[in-house]
Amino acid sequence: MLFHLGEMVTATQSVSDEVLELLGTEMNYTVQVVSPEEEDRELLDSFKISYGEDSGDEDDLQARPPVVTVMGHVDHGKTRLLDTIRKTTVHEGEAGGITQHIGAYQVATALEGRERLITFIDTPGHEAFTAMRARGAQATDIAVIVVAADDGVMPQTVEAINHAQAAGVPVVVAINKIDKEGANPQKIRQQLTEYGLVAEEYGGDTMFVDISAKQGTNIDGLLEAILLTADAALDLRANPDMEAQGVAIEAHLDRGRGPVATVLVQRGTLRVGDSIVAGDAYGRVRRMVDEFNEDITEATPSRPVQVIGFTSVPGAGDTFLVVEEDRTARQIAERRAARNRAAQNAQKRKRISLEDLDAALKETSQLNLIIKGDNSGTVEALEDALTKIDVGDEVELRVIHRGVGGITEGDINLAIADNIIVIGFNVRAEGKATELANREGIDVRYYSVIYQAIDEIEAALKGMLKPIYEEVELGRAEVRDMFKSSKVGTIAGCMVLSGEIRRNSKARLIRDSVVVQEGLPISSLRRFKDDAVEVREGFECGLTLGSYNDLRVGDIIETYEMREKPRA
Structure with missing residues (x-):
């Protein structure tokens, strides 16, 4: 049919x-x-699991700390601000000074004499991590937009504001670097009114706080503004007595501990020993670690923890939930994995109709990649950025396999079978895999900064494009006389009118402004009795056009060559 x-x-x-x-x-x-979300809800309903709402009565709900996402442009001081808040130095260890993972931390502060907790999520600033940043906004209660006082509103600042507004979360603006020369906090307040963020002093409802993350100026004022915004705009309560549910913020494969996921508990209490499922990964919580690498036995709502015990690495942004027994967790994970596989296969296959079958049968060049990285969010962001590279329809980029952890022998064997380039992002090939790759000549490339990878893959794709040639005119000559030769046929005595006539270049014959013959070779070229390589404008010459003899006085011979045109 x-x-x-x-x-x-x-x-x-x-x-x-x-x-x-x-x-x-x-x-x-x-x-x-139906959407994957509806299908997922139906799947959970079949196991009698309700996800996304607090069970129990109104009395069971208890206040929870606000979850805050720090967003903003590259190099505006987001990580430095978080460092100052939790007194550590993360950004010095980041490649190129760019945060490439999501981290989550909980800090304590005092408001009106009472100690309150705030959970911070640090989202990466580089544009390639839009997907991860968007997730940060979805898992959050309040967005802190960091803007440098000496730099102003930048493209990623606007993008961060859009993410926050799309997620419908209140915004607190932190104007950083007020200690630098050229800092103008008032100008930033005015710029942000264009994006619907009006400061309280201008009659709006957005709190603006002037800070210096480097000097530690007014950090307490920022924490207070976050708590005041949370109290005024949000009703942050959750039931700590139900089965835990939440979101996996980040996940990676640790050599000693296996798959490790940073999860944010949104409702319920997560305990060691719980059966847990996140996306298509499942397992049992064997161990939980807080941001100080100390073991804890339970995590209450809004608490970020590292969970060890998954059988595979969950995806960044996957929802997690605790189920009654391991068997249920495995069944849910397997069904989700099957659905994801089917969706990926559908994405890889191109639909071919009868009309474009002919075009499809013509060979298109294809660059095949295997991407391995240290974190699932990073791998996904890199894949997303690479698949968006546009070099036309002639060359196609396909990600054959992606995964978290070091490059293994299995990856190299897959690369041998399909002629694939292997990309390692912040990971290396293991011992035997390196030997195998060297022996088989597999191209393994290592990167630690995402835009280096994007630039090199883009250059490789452009290199696979078939060259485009354009015609460049060399010169024109007019036939003034003809000579017959028993050896070479008809010789045209010509005057070069413009440019130059070169031996072995291509020529076309024009008679009365009409092209008579195309693609003729200038097989011999002479000045008087001497052979010449080229004859310039204003000089006379004798030439032959291969075996073509139908020449007349007054004909114009136009010479040209095909040059490769560089692609934009």
Whole structure:
């Protein structure tokens, strides 16, 4: 039936939603396409698990700390601000000084004589991490937008504001670097009014705080502004007595501890020994570690912890929940994994209709990649950035495999089978894998800064494009006389009118402004009795056009060459 509808597919191929609906109409069925979220909810309902709401009565709800995401432009001092808040130095260890993972930390502060906790999520600043930054905004209660007082509102500042507004979270603006020359906090207040953030002193409802993360100026004022905004705008309560639910902020593969996920508990209490499922990963909580690397036995709402005990690495941004037994966790994870596999296969397959079958059969160059990284969020962000590289339809980029952890022999074997380039982001090949890669000549590239990877892959894709040639005119000559030769045929006696005539270049013959013959070679070229390589404008010469003899006085011979045109 699809074949008659103009769709060329096999019996097992995935097709788009529109084609499914069309097929249903043809076969008198009503096709309802549900989103992965709805499918997931249905899956959880079948296990009698409710996700996304607090169980119990109003009396069971207790106040929880606000979850704060720090966002803003590259180099505006987000990580320095968090360092100052928790008295550590993360940014010095970051490649290129750019935060490339999401970290979560909890700090204590005092408000009106009472100690209060605040959870901070640090999101990366570079534009390639938009997906991770967007997730940060979704897991959060309040967004702190950091703007440098000497630099002003930048593209990623606007992007961060958009993420926060799309997530519907209140915003607190921290104007950083007020100790630097050229700092103008008032100008930034005015700039941000264009984006709907109006300072309280201008009659708006957004709190602006002037700080210096380097000098530690007014940090307490910022923490107070966060708590005041939370109290005024939000009702932050959760039930700590239910099964824990929340979100995996980051995950990586640790050589000694196996898969480690940083999770943020949103409701309920997570305890050591709980059966847990996050995305298509599952396991049992064997150990929990806080931000100071100290073991804890339980995590209450808004608490970020590292969980050890997953059987595989969950994805950054995956929701997690605690279930009654390991078997249930495994079943949910396996069903989700099967659904993700089907979705990926559908994405990889290109739909081919009868009309464009001919074009599809023509060979398109393809660059195949395997991406391995130290964190699932980083791998996903890098894949997202690479697949967005646009060099036209002639070259296609495909990510054959992605994963978290070092480059293994299995990755190299896959690369040998399919002629693939392996990318390691903040990870290295293990011993035998290095030997195998060297022996088989597999290209393994290591990166620690994301835009180096993007630039090199873009250069590789452009190198795979077929060269574009353009015609460059060399010169024109007019036939003034003709001579017959038994050896070489007709010799044209010419005057070079412009440019130069070169031996072995291509020529076209023009008669009465009409092209008579194309692609003729200038096989011999002479000045008087001497052979010449080229003859310039204003000089006379004799030449032959291969075996072509139909020349007349007054004909114009135009010479040209094809030069490779550099791609933009």
